[in-house]
Amino acid sequence: MPNAPAVTISEPAAEDARRFHANLELLAEMSRDFAASRDLDVTLLKAVGHITDSVDAEGGALFLLDEAQENLRCHACVGATEITGLVIAADKGIVGRVVQNNLGEIVRDVSKDPSFFGGVDEKTGYTTKSILCAPLTVKDERIGAIELINKRGGDGLFSPGDLHFLEALAASAALAILNARQADALLEQERIKRELELAREIQSSLLPRAGDADAPIAGVNLPAREVSGDFFDHFPLKDGRICFCLGDVSGKGMNAALLMAKTASLYRCLGKAILSPGRLLGLVNREICETAARGMFVTMVAGIYDPRTGVVTLSNAGHEPPLVLTSDGGFEAFEAGGPPLGILADPPTKEGYPEAAIELKGGSLWVFTDGVTEGYVDDAGTELGAEGVRGILLETRGRALKDRLDAVVGVLKPGESGMRDDVTLLGLVDTAAGRPTTTSSPATGAESIMSMRLPAKADRLRVIRHAVRAALDYLDCEHEMTEQVILAVDEACQNVVRHAYGGRADGEIAVELRRDGGDFVVELQDFAAPVDVGAIRGRDLDDIRPGGLGVHLIREIMDDVQFVTPPAGVGNLLQLRKRLYTKAGAS
């Protein structure tokens, strides 16, 4: 070279410049790797490989603190010794000391360092001479440390320049790890959010679809979170009656939502077959008691509304009392007749939960969860309360049902993160349109159709069946119902024929058929030897004919079956009752 360079770069300076460029390139590459990372451990392994090569060490390992910050676990390792997965206490070994002090170190001779953990060397036969270790930290957050073992070539010792270089790389790696972790957490959050959205969709599919604008029943459900512990349902029966329910599962979140899904499904399934709200709640209670865990329970109201009579049969298992708003502006509340479902396996009575029959007479029925009454109406935390609900219902009288539901939930102010609790409200408006007012009083509509007294013998059952058919024809009863009622009465008469007279052949049975308002009433009386009337009262049908298929049929078909006190206290008087649907009404 003819001309010596004007500036001579000294050896260390040239080394720094080379490292500076290598550092930049390595940083750029590591950043790309971390940004594209799908698996953090794979990327970490790549980074440890690059760093070990750059510093020219025999081996390298990267340790990360666990969540509890109690242990350090080796996530990536290159070189002669494979220690990936090795876990050491967060304050043990040289790596532990570096993490605790948050300060990089050069240990030129590990044999003289009391902190050195020789266990790995003992197992592998490898000899660790010197260690270079730098902490992985971002601001004050400790993440772990990266450790290099045995410098190649030269005196085999790491230099202060190596430590600076490693610290710079460690800082970048720490930032990248933190970013990757946050990205993972974000992905996980996204996944959970998607699953919750799916759960919400499934839940809302369990609620009934909005009916026609002039439907007598409608509900609204606003979940406080993605998923809800509240539910309501309603569906019409073939005979025109409407079944409905509303429930509230204790607690919130996913476990409440799952119990809600179960209870709502049970109701959907049983509601069409069990036409007694009290018996139905008894069955749902038993099912939940058998399988529900963690002391969860459900408060629930179930009912059946008959638009032709305006009568609601209601049963309440520990739920906030439903309100009836009468047509003259008064309110009546219906307290619970039994505990919430899922607490006591035995229902309040043998027949399930108690039922109340409520004649709406053109009024309306409102069932709601405590999310409505305990919802805030202002920013100061004033609750709407039962009084508030009553006020809105009174103000909105005469308006469409849906408007009234919207008016109630409309005054509730959601907090920063939505409603405080699930808000669910069900309204039922009795129009009483086209209903003769006389049917509201059963006594005035009573009419005897047929009365007979005949030998209690099996061959007379045919006669009774013909009589019942004639009576139902006279009442213009719909075909299927006629056939079923004949069967039920026949089964009840068999009871008398088989058991009342204990084998005596001269016993008699009296059959009285009458119309009582909209009901068909059958009274069957036997005249067996004088019986203690007190012993009969309240006696259960099952006690008379144990385990009978006949009893099942009677219960299945008739709306009401009970023993009543016979006139003059003689014999047994069984009363069967069935709400009648005429051919004209059914068409």
Added chain:
Amino acid sequence: MMHEVKDAGGAVVIALEGDIDLQTSPKAREALLAAVGRGKPVVVDLAKVSYIDSSGVASLVEALQTAKKGGQTLALAAVSEGAMRVLKLARLDAVFTIHANVDDAV
């Protein structure tokens, strides 16, 4: 109640007719058990049953149980509207094998 028994394609076909109630079900029970006693597959033709009560249904169940114990089959065929109503109310419509007509059953 009347009944008629005939053989068809290796099976015994017993056709019940009329009302099967407390009065007549003992006879139906006897006829059903006799048909099962012949050791062949049994088909009970219910086409002409106008009425059946719980005692009649109990006879059918007893015949089914007896047939099963003997490794035989017992199927119902051409079940009338009235009989089907009771089987459904008693939730026994899934317990019995039910054929649309006797020809399908044998």
